[in-house]
Each structure stands twice: as structure tokens, then as C-alpha cells.
Amino acid sequence: MTDSNDAYRRAGVDIDAQDAALGRIKKLVRSTRTPGVLGGVGSFGGLFRPDLEGVEEPVLVSSADGVGTKLMVAKMAGDYSTVGRDLVNHCVNDILVQGATPLFFLDYVGTGTLEPDAFAALVSGLADGCRENGCALLGGETAEMPGFYQPGDYELVGFIVGIVDRAALLDGSRVRAGDLLLALPSSGLHTNGYSLARHVFIERLGLGMADKIPGVEDDRRPLGKILLEPHRSYLPALRSLLQHPALHAMAHITGGGLTDNLPRVLPAKTQAEIRVGSWRLPDLFHVLQDRGEVATEEMFRVFNMGVGMVLVVDPAGAGEILKILQQQNQPASPIGTVQAGSGGVVYDLGLVPGEDGL
């Protein structure tokens, strides 16, 4: 044996530095512990004992996600503290729409050479998101891949497991023609459309992260803050509604927008009809469309258009659901209905024939 231990470091990977960075984040991970977690940080797999008391037929609901090129905005803004919360909230919403509440979350961080401060910022965002959703950060993997990732880049992937009793599973089968569509506002772009948004704001308009966006009057924060606003979790507002008989389905509006995500919960021979003027479209989307010269149809497929979540509800129970949402301080707007039809989403723009645009 010799003391020399640097061939791997010469090849770009420093196991000791990795261990030091991992030690630093153990405290963050521990802050997310919930009663189901068994064992400590650092075993081969994370261990979780679900509380099955009163659950007749447990169904595990699982989803994997990333935050896309929002990571490149974080790099430009020099702030990796928010994307972790984005990722957790995105994953929480993805299983929430099937009626599930989260048990645990695992992350993957890929980078060229681990920079301890950026890594700690990433993990602290993940830990914040997990704590806020009552979800244990059960484990994860950190990979240094020099030459594969560009210096300073971090890939961030998340994986969530939740649980729902089979009888309470929301899968779209309760949806019928006549149901009402209730929109819950997004907090911004959430985690979709960032390639196009960067193209418009940075390449076309030449804006920097500290600049205000010309034409965005309803939000005067700088571009970096607006773009990095975290993806909202709807779990706190919706938890008490999950077993409500009037809640027929939910759709999380992510990549593909209203156009591709609403049909995922529509039964055959129905379609969603949406009145475009029925909710307030934030200025951000107007500016993206105008300055990016993006067709309306594409806007509704690339961006959430101010709608982060859609509830499909029985019209007879809609009043009660709106009242519960109000008690939770959760704004909601009726934006359309489910109707007999040939599938997909039909947008009523309220325009005279021949005119286009919002």
C-alpha cells in the first residue's frame, strides 16, 4: 500500500471531496425524517415502513421527473437554492392528481466536478421541499462525471413514491360530460417551457438575470427571480379534498400544457372546452407570445398559461369545493367544462372569425 491516492483525481474524480460534501448534507437529509423512515443515511437502499393502518388495499404511486433547462437559469443566476423545491413540488403534484400523498423522495445529482456550496444549496432546496410536503428525503445518488457535464452544470432528477387506498384512486373514470373545470393558478412557468423562455428573454430580448422584463407590469421583479420562482405544491390546499365525492379528477399542467395534460383524465367521447378569457393571464405569457412570435396553439402546449392544476368536479358539488378551497386561501376559477366530443381540448378564444391571438 502507498499513500498515493491521486490517479482517480487526475482523471477528474475526487472521492474524498465527495465524502466531505456528502457529510455536510446529512443534517439536511435528517431534517426531513418522518415516522416511516428506518435506519440512517448511508445504507445501500433507503428503508421506509409505510403506515398501513386503515388502508384496505394500498396502491403505491410513483413518478420520476427533472426540472429541465430551468437548471440553466439557476446557473446563470448563480442560485441553486430553489430548483430542489421545484423538483419535489413537481413530483408531489404528479402523484397528488391520482389521489396519493407522498411517502418518500430520492434525488440524483449529476455534475462534472462537485462544488460543495452549489451542492449544499441544491440539497437544502430538496430538503425544504420535502419538509413542506411531509415527505422523507430517503436517499439519493451523486455522480461526478467529468467531461460529460460542462463545468458548473448540475443535472437534478427526482423520484417520488406515495400511497393511496385503491378505492380513493383518482384515474379519470369518474369524469363525465357536464363536469366543471376549476383552474388553480400557477406561480409562474413552474418547470416547463424554459428552453423557449430563455430563447425569448435572453437571445431575442438580450435581457440579463437582474433586468426587469419590459411589458410585464404585474410582476416587477428581475428576470432571474421571475424565472426561478418555485413550482407550487398543491398538496397543502388539496389534502382535505382528496376524498371529496365531487372531486372527479385532477390534471397537473406540466410539459404539454393544458392541451396534452387535460386529456389524460378525460373518458372516451368527451372533450374539454375552455373559455380562454375566464382567468387572468399573467403578463409574462403575453410577453412570451408577442416577443417570441409564438402561435396561440403552441403557447397552450409549451406553457401552463397561468394554470398549474385543474380540478374536474361535479357541478352539483362545485360550490362546496370552492368554499373549501377559499378556506385554504387557495384561489380557483371555473375555466370551462367537459362535454361530449371527439377528445382533446377545444379553446374558445371569444374572437370574431379570422382573428388570432389572445
Add this chain to the structure above:
Amino acid sequence: MTDSNDAYRRAGVDIDAQDAALGRIKKLVRSTRTPGVLGGVGSFGGLFRPDLEGVEEPVLVSSADGVGTKLMVAKMAGDYSTVGRDLVNHCVNDILVQGATPLFFLDYVGTGTLEPDAFAALVSGLADGCRENGCALLGGETAEMPGFYQPGDYELVGFIVGIVDRAALLDGSRVRAGDLLLALPSSGLHTNGYSLARHVFIERLGLGMADKIPGVEDDRRPLGKILLEPHRSYLPALRSLLQHPALHAMAHITGGGLTDNLPRVLPAKTQAEIRVGSWRLPDLFHVLQDRGEVATEEMFRVFNMGVGMVLVVDPAGAGEILKILQQQNQPASPIGTVQAGSGGVVYDLGLVPGEDGL
């Protein structure tokens, strides 16, 4: 509405092409279905109903992993068909060492612009790995991030969830001084040490993927084949041993090698003592050490050194365990013991004082 739908494509993301590629892989995903899977491909989260018949206290075991810069070898060799199996087998082994068998797996693929053939090759490897381990490919995420990933690069991340009855959980608590260490051979580098291996074979020796490796007499396949040999799954060979009372613990030898992974299952005040000459070290590792000028200590931390899995067994039951392994055609060698000590791994190189090397 207009027919124009190309602003996002101009920014580098083509949703229609993504949809076409995803359609192509649905059949592969369906081939991995197990009885627990509910619902189809394409819902927000994957649904899995675990069979809890006879399980007294179900514990979920979960792990996240990547395949590291083995991906760069796949790119150089123009063959993405094997890394998916690597990833699944790596994840399966990670939860197997805690006594768990897999329920389901999710993947994440990140790339600049999705190339349908490479993507289909990746997913077909994942599906092969899942089928071979009886594990459902329950879902996944595919992200196009132009500008973030270099052209032709694919990041591949996997998440697995398995189950074990709490009484059968292997966590190292049964290990005691005197226990025997049985090594199960690896199939090659598995998924660790590829940055250093590429440095030695490609940069130092100037080898191409089709070249044989000078000095590697026991495997005359070309470099690309040797480096892409998939990570072995030990589940088929070990499934029948999981409840054996003489099996005290297992360690999956991945990043950190024997040096960092064995201590994860050692109780306080013990150490692993390994006799280095007691198993056959494949030529590949000799060449990596000699031509890379890598210290022995580092070799045991960066590479698996021919050992993919270590079983820690009660010496009284070791004969029976070896017999069962033999029935499964699984080779195994006693390579050392657990002894009272101050932690970590002590390597007995069988050398005269002052000499170094294997």
C-alpha cells in the same frame, strides 16, 4: 389558432418527435408488466399494488443510481443497448443486499435532442433488465435539454423500489467477529471506475473501441465489448438464500470498492480482513494498475477488483451456502473474515515488507 407550431422547435425541443419516440417504446414497457401493475402507460404516476399476502411488516427499500461515465463508452462504441441492463442490475443489487426483492423501476433519460434509435436502444436495455429481474418498468421521464447536454450524449438514471418483511431485513446487525466473507465474481468493471479506465485505455494507451487490450490475456474481446459488459444481477443466484439463517449480511461492491462498501455492514469494533491472493484477479485490473500507475490502495477503492458482491456468512453454515450457490451455478470464493478491530478493511497482500503491488 394557427397551424404554426415551430417556435419551440426553433428553440430546440420537438414535442411531436418526442411523442413518436415515446409511442415506439410503449411495447417495450408493456413487456415488463407484472401482476402488481395497475393502469396503462401514460398516466401521471405509475400505479403498483404490492402483494402483501404473508408479509407481516412490509418495509419498502428504495435506491437511486446512474451508470456514470460508462455512458461515454457507450457513445464511443455507438451502442446504447447495454447500459439499461447495467442500470437495472445495479439498482436490483443495491436493494438485494438488504434482503429486498424488486417491485418496480423508473428511469430518467436526459439528452440534447432525442435520437429515436438511441432512445429505443436505451429503453430496450432497461426493459430486458426489468424482465430478467421480474421488476416492472413502471414509468419514467424523458427530457430534451438542448444546450445542456452535448449532441449524442444521454444521461440515464434509475430508481427502484423493492420490498422485504421487516424480520428478514439484512442491515448488518447479525454480523459478528469470525464471520466468513464470500466473494461472488463481477462480470467486469460493472458501473464504476470508468473515468479512470477511459483515462488509462484511451488517453494513455491510445486504444480504440475495436482494439484488443495488450496484456489482457484472459479476455481477448475488443475494448468496447469488455468495457460495456453489463453489470451482473445477483438476484437470480441469491433469491433462494435471502431467508437463510447463516446469511448475516451482503455488500454490493460499487463506487468506493471493497474498501468503502464492506464497512457499511460491519458492526462497531470489527474490521474486514481480506487475503488478496485468495481469488483470481482478472487481467483487466492488473493492466489498469500497471499502465495507469495506480496505487494498490486506490485500486481497491475505485474498482471492484473482480468482486461484485460479498456475502457475510456464519462459518457454521458456510458449507451449506456454498452448496446452494453451486446448485445455482454461482461461483463463490472465501476471501477473508470479519475480526475484532478498529473498523474498515485490512488487506493482507502476502508480501514481504517493503514490497508493494499485487
